[in-house]
Amino acid sequence: MNDTSPDVEARLRDLFMQRSGNDRVRMVSEMFDLARALVVARIKAESPDVTPQELRIKIFERMYGDDFDADARARIIARLRQP
Numbered sequence: 001m002n003d004t005s006p007d008v009e010a011r012l013r014d015l016f017m018q019r020s021g022n023d024r025v026r027m028v029s030e031m032f033d034l035a036r037a038l039v040v041a042r043i044k045a046e047s048p049d050v051t052p053q054e055l056r057i058k059i060f061e062r063m064y065g066d067d068f069d070a071d072a073r074a075r076i077i078a079r080l081r082q083p
Contacts, residue, residue: 039063056080 004012016024036059043050043058050058057080065073 036063053081 002009016027019027039059039062040055043055043062047054047058057077060076060080061073068076
């Protein structure tokens with residue numbers, strides 16, 4: 001879903017591009033960290049007794065699961081389950 005008008009989107013892009021490369025990388029890293037923290041908080045709220053290993057799997061499924069076909073997802077999850 002994108003409810004941002006093209007002119008606002010262009011203005012935001014211009015403002016973003018005025019920042020230094022270091023600032024842009026820092027901003028994106030902070031946004032990723034926030035998104036991950038929100039995912040972790042939601043998982044823990046839904047499953048308070050989740051183990052660290054299962055937490056990693058659930059994070060993977062929520063953040064990257066749609067990026068892989070079923071076979072690749074299964075292989076990655078099997079790998080995450082290994083000690």
